[in-house]
Amino acid sequence: MTPCISSLHIYPVKSLAGIDLRESLLTAEGLAHDRRWVITDENGDFMTQRSCTRMATLIPAIDQHHLILEAPDGRHLFISLAPPEVAPSRVRIFGTECQGLDEGDEAAQWLSDFFERPVRLKRVPRDNQRRVSPERLGEHVAHTGFADGYPLLVASMTSLAALNARLAARTLPTIPMSRFRPNIVINGAPAFAEHDSETLTGEYLSLWLCKPCERCRITTINQSSGEIAVPGEPLKTLMTMDHVPGAGAFFGENAVIMEGAGQYLHTGMPVSMR
Template identity: 75%
Template sequence: MSASLHSLHIYPVKSLGGIDVHQSVLTAEGLRHDRRWVITDEKGDFITQRGCARMATLVPAIDEYHLILQSPDRRHLYIPLAPPQASPSRVRIFGNECRGLDEGDEAAHWLSAFLERPVRLKRVPRDNQRRVSPERLGDHVAHTGFADGYPLLVASLSSLAALNERLATQGLPALPMSRFRPNIVIEGAPPFAEHGMTRLEGENLSLWLCKPCERCRITTINQCSGDIAVPGEPLKTLMAMDHVSAGRAFFGENAVVMQGDGQSLYTKMALRMR
């Protein structure tokens, strides 16, 4: 089945705003710079929009030397892309223990003041060993940074259109793709075809579409304002649809890299699904 790459998105700091890019380098752990940082409490437990919706309003950017975070009042935090001279410390994501390099007190104080709670900013170490679910992947070994569980999330424009059509029948507003925070958005395939396929391929590229993504309350949060416009939506509507399994809210496919480490991905790139 033919498709094309419509858009690419990275989220350098887990659960903060995203960056739309026209081109990105694929690594074995996902798109370059995607979810390489995480905000934790002082014990190392991760913090996301699930418990702090205003995280959505922190806007990231990346230049040649820095990760840059901008608050709504246009204050900026600059984090060098060069890794800090720090020993790895504890990070805990959904019960999964991994390690991160602490970005220091200046970053911690800036973020703590904005989020109104004591936090630390940590990045993925160079010797990252956080493994993607062996229970799902079997003998295939893949690693990810600070994503929930998988290094890539693939979504489809036609699937979003089908969801928005269902929302419209209830008098509810259409949602942008940003609600679902995908990395790769495809176009040209039928609605929800991604759930019946196992591979997304291009020249020297193969991604394993290995698990439908069950969605959480972050999809109810406006990714520009941090507000919840319609409580429970789109989760309630997704749970009533049967594109994967009625009664559970699925949108998009989790994926791992089978081939293509180091390759550039770009919008309008020809793809095929099988």
């Protein structure tokens, strides 16, 4: 079986629900609209499902002119895709400072009412300068929006099947791919081949698979309900598997774009890993 892209996913607002796509524009900073917004506290520190699982229940959509957020009670927030004319302000993600454009008081009030605490909504500025890990990439310069650290996360269905087999052997519930919040999901490659490969290539695509993704508490959260079904899983099971050298719970590969920015990726697109 020739490996191919089986699904594509974006998460317009960091830590909120995702959108499943059949095709997506690849930009130099990842898939279009992926993690271009972030919710922060009043000091600019980002919010995450790690400490607020309810974030998973806010559903985003994107139309021709708006980012749209839907709350569980059916209320909607509409945000223009046109950037606001404001000066950039501070955003802090895992201790690293970058800049964001505040989307204004109406968005802030809508989200503050939902979270029952004062928050702001910010977006990536046009002249985004947030660099991807220079210590990992060396001379190669790449940028990302409000993702944890890298513009793309690549995962594999056969790797998920191997993990689910281990979970089932331990009489634990199996889990869907949504727990890992990937951007590009591959099918048809051997399990965990992504960790033994340096590149993912296609007809006009070249991604550098540059770092195994060490997983966190978000993988324990049901991405539909915001609830934790089995505390500590699948992290505990991942830590018993040896597909990445060293201690830790790893699943998926962080990636940066080497070639293909400006092109569309689509499901069914043949790819190879080397």
